[in-house]
Structures are given as C-alpha cells and as structure tokens.
Amino acid sequence: MTSETAVPRLRAVTRPLDQAPDLLALADPSDPLLWHRGDRGCVGIGETLRLHFRGAERFRDAATAWRKIAAAASVDDPVSLPGSGLVALGTFAFADSSAAESVLIVPRILVARHRNRWWITETTAAPDRAGDHADPELATEGLASVPAPQAAGSWPGVEFVPRQLPGDPETAGSVASYLDGVRESVQRIERGAAEKIVLARQIEGQVAAGSDLRVPLTRLAERYLDCWTFAVDGMIGASPETLIRSTNGAVSARVLAGTRARHADAPQRDAQARDELLTSSKEQHEHAFAVQSVVTALSPHVRELRTSEEPFPLQLPNVWHLATDLGASLDEHSSAIELVGALHPTAAVAGTPTAAAVAAIAELEPFDRGRYSGAVGWIDAAGDGEWVIALRCAQLGATDPTTGVRSVTASAGGGIVVGSDPEHEFGETVSKFRPVTEAFAP
Numbered sequence: 001m002t003s004e005t006a007v008p009r010l011r012a013v014t015r016p017l018d019q020a021p022d023l024l025a026l027a028d029p030s031d032p033l034l035w036h037r038g039d040r041g042c043v044g045i046g047e048t049l050r051l052h053f054r055g056a057e058r059f060r061d062a063a064t065a066w067r068k069i070a071a072a073a074s075v076d077d078p079v080s081l082p083g084s085g086l087v088a089l090g091t092f093a094f095a096d097s098s099a100a101e102s103v104l105i106v107p108r109i110l111v112a113r114h115r116n117r118w119w120i121t122e123t124t125a126a127p128d129r130a131g132d133h134a135d136p137e138l139a140t141e142g143l144a145s146v147p148a149p150q151a152a153g154s155w156p157g158v159e160f161v162p163r164q165l166p167g168d169p170e171t172a173g174s175v176a177s178y179l180d181g182v183r184e185s186v187q188r189i190e191r192g193a194a195e196k197i198v199l200a201r202q203i204e205g206q207v208a209a210g211s212d213l214r215v216p217l218t219r220l221a222e223r224y225l226d227c228w229t230f231a232v233d234g235m236i237g238a239s240p241e242t243l244i245r246s247t248n249g250a251v252s253a254r255v256l257a258g259t260r261a262r263h264a265d266a267p268q269r270d271a272q273a274r275d276e277l278l279t280s281s282k283e284q285h286e287h288a289f290a291v292q293s294v295v296t297a298l299s300p301h302v303r304e305l306r307t308s309e310e311p312f313p314l315q316l317p318n319v320w321h322l323a324t325d326l327g328a329s330l331d332e333h334s335s336a337i338e339l340v341g342a343l344h345p346t347a348a349v350a351g352t353p354t355a356a357a358v359a360a361i362a363e364l365e366p367f368d369r370g371r372y373s374g375a376v377g378w379i380d381a382a383g384d385g386e387w388v389i390a391l392r393c394a395q396l397g398a399t400d401p402t403t404g405v406r407s408v409t410a411s412a413g414g415g416i417v418v419g420s421d422p423e424h425e426f427g428e429t430v431s432k433f434r435p436v437t438e439a440f441a442p
C-alpha cells in the first residue's frame with residue numbers, strides 16, 4: 001500500500017465456536033498460515049488482503065498502513081480475546097537491503113484458540129459490494145463455517161545439505177566459508193571493530209511435489225512446546241524467542257543468548273552442559289549484551305520495565321539457552337509492529353554495537369538472510385500482537401512449474417565474541433538446525 005492508494009475497507013466478523021477444531025489440520029497443505037503454541041493459536045484459510053514492504057522503513061510503513069486499515073475497518077467482535085477481530089499475520093526481512101519481501105496477510109477465515117475459548121473470524125474487503133461481504137450466516141452457524149480439514153497428504157521428507165553459493169570453495173563449500181567468517185569475526189572483535197557479531201550459515205533441500213507441509217508443522221508444534229510454531233508466506237519454524245507480546249497495554253519479551261547442545265539421553269552430561277552455560281562468564285557476557293539491547297530499545301516506549309533477576313536456563317528439546325524475561329507497561333500507543341521496528345535487530349541476531357555488527361554480517365555472510373532472524377507474528381486492530389524472532393526456521397521457495405518441486409532453505413547462527421571457537425560455533429548451528437532438519441526429515 002502506498003500513500004496514494006485508497007485504504008482498503010475491511011469488515012471482520014468474529015463468532016465464538018462451541019467445538020474445538022484441530023487448527024493444524026485446517027492449514028493449507030501447500031501454503032499454510034499458522035501461529036501456534038500449546039493451547040493458543042490461529043490458522044488462516046484463504047486471503048483477503050496482502051501488503052508488501054521493503055527497505056529500511058519496512059516496519060514503519062507496515063505500522064502506518066496497518067493503523068489506517070484498522071481505523072477504516074468495521075469489526076464485529078463479541079469474543080474480545082487476544083487475536084479475535086481483525087488480524088494480520090506477517091513476516092519481516094532481517095536486513096534493510098534484503099531482496100526478500102516483508103508481508104502482512106489478512107486471511108479470509110481465521111480459526112483461533114485462546115486456552116479453552118475458540119472462535120472464527122471472517123474478514124472481507126469492500127463490504128458494500130454485493131457478493132463479497134462477511135457471511136451473516138457466520139453469526140448463527142459458527143462451526144458450520146469452518147472449512148472441512150483436508151486429508152493428510154504425503155510427506156516424502158527433505159534431506160538438507162550445506163547451501164552451496166557461487167564463489168564457495170569447492171570441497172567444503174559453505175561450511176568452509178562459515179568457519180572463515182567466524183575466524184574473521186573473532187579477529188575483528190579483537191581489533192575492537194565490534195564486541196559481538198552474530199554469524200549464520202544456511203542449509204538447503206528440496207520439497208517434492210505434493211508434499212503436505214502440515215506434517216513438518218505438526219512435528220514442530222508437538223515437539224517444541226515452549227516455542228511459537230509459525231507458517232507465514234512459506235516461512236516455517238518454531239521460535240523460542242519472543243521479540244514482543246503486547247496485550248492491553250502490557251508488554252513482554254524473552255531474550256535468549258548463550259547456548260549449549262542438549263544431551264537428552266545422557267542426563268549427567270546434559271546437566272553439565274546446563275551448568276556450564278549458567279556459570280560461563282563468556283555466555284553471561286554475551287547474554288548481557290542481548291538483554292541490554294532490548295532494554296535500551298524498549299525503554300523509550302514503556303514504563304516499569306522489569307527483568308527476571310538472573311538469566312535462567314531454558315530447556316528446549318535441542319538446546320539449552322540462557323534466557324531473560326522482560327515485562328513492562330506501554331507508555332504510549334505504540335503498536336506491536338512499531339515496537340518490533342524499535343527492537344529489531346537485537347544483539348541476539350545482529351551483535352553489538354548494532355551498526356558495526358550489521359555491517360560485518362553484510363560483509364562476512366555470503367548470502368541474503370531473507371526473513372531469517374527478522375520478525376514473524378500477528379497484529380490486531382488495536383495494534384496488539386505477538387512477534388517472535390524468526391529462528392529455527394526455513395523458507396520455502398516458489399514451486400518449479402515443470403517439476404512441482406520447491407527449494408527450502410534453513411538458516412542458523414550464533415553470537416561470536418572474544419574467544420569464540422569456529423568448530424564449537426559450527427556445532428551450535430547444527431543443534432539449532434535440528435528443529436527444522438528433524439521436522440522435515442522423511
């Protein structure tokens with residue numbers, strides 16, 4: 001949407017459901033739109049509006065566009081819970097210069113859940129044009145309007161290999177480039193060019209024609225209970241890191257930095273990994289950077305900012321993380337997307353100081369991160385929403401028109417600081433890829 005285009009007039013009608021549909025089963029097998037964690041979440045079916053953004057102003061442009069759309073919309077929402085009424089799901093690129101589009105998508109139908117409450121929202125454009133209006137039947141029939149779940153399709157699985165880029169050395173490919181990048185980052189940090197640089201690498205595979213993406217999504221949702229499982233415009237993953245959650249003037253965030261692989265089948269080794277993480281001054285130092293970057297970015301927008309006293313160990317199936325939770329009250333009427341724009345990129349995904357780290361990433365990573373380590377989430381008409389950092393995820397490419405095959409690219413990285421060891425950092429990326437490689441496995 002540009003300033004010259006008319007603001008679309010949307011009508012959103014929400015009605016409670018008295019039965020509990022399976023959100024994951026309702027997702028589109030080839031283009032799922034989903035946000036899910038435990039007993040909360042939503043699935044989008046069909047699309048009423050899609051907005052595209054690019055460049056350094058993508059968050060600001062999206063926030064402005066959404067504010068206008070929300071102001072012009074007519075919303076009939078007796079449910080009044082987080083995620084009811086008018087909602088858009090979105091995914092934003094990491095870099096200002098990224099070729100990847102940032103998008104906000106308003107689904108035609110949204111079926112959602114908050115604990116033991118369920119509802120359906122239908123959103124239509126141009127409400128006064130006959131034949132394209134929110135279905136009044138929705139008001140009385142509720143569940144009858146929920147589309148029937150599609151039968152589960154096939155899942156042949158995806159084998160990932162390190163992504164080979166033009167210019168990569170032939171033998172070890174992008175792994176060698178990544179290890180060189182870590183060494184170079186350490187040298188730059190030792191020279192004082194930055195304190196922390198988050199360096200990532202990529203792996204890729206192919207998704208066979210007709211593959212049902214609900215299979216990896218369901219695996220992620222079932223395995224990563226402390227993460228938000230998401231699928232927005234081909235970005236699929238399960239992120240543990242809440243960039244911002246904003247509900248009725250209360251905001252919260254979860255900062256992660258500091259990682260150890262889990263050893264779930266060797267309890268002693270696993271406990272040792274956790275203790276090492278908790279007592280390592282390198283990890284504590286790295287974590288402190290990440291927390292400070294969020295506190296600094298959030299402070300102008302909030303009051304009564306509080307953090308958990310000490311970082312705590314967050315246990316995920318693949319890794320331990322050092323975690324800090326933050327809570328605050330909103331000081332002004334910033335929307336969730338404005339807060340995302342203020343926070344992005346945190347030290348957890350870029351480094352410290354931000355500008356130097358972002359410049360180093362652009363030089364040392366031989367690829368465009370796309371939406372990896374950007375933001376993914378949803379926003380409602382009041383500007384409330386939930387956004388996570390797009391981690392532990394993969395981006396599906398366009399379908400090849402002759403073969404029906406789609407590429408899939410996953411990215412993972414970690415914070416490089418003084419004393420970081422390239423092989424150790426490589427191992428950390430392998431652990432961080434596990435949610436994706438295991439979810440997409442045969």
Ligand SMILES: C=C(O[C@@H]1C=C(C(=O)O)C=C[C@H]1O)C(=O)O
Nearest residue numbers: 256257258259348412413414415
């Ligand atoms: C960059 C990633 O993760 C981030 C980096 C971490 C670290 O360096 O320890 C930990 C969690 C995330 O904030 C990733 O998963 O790709």
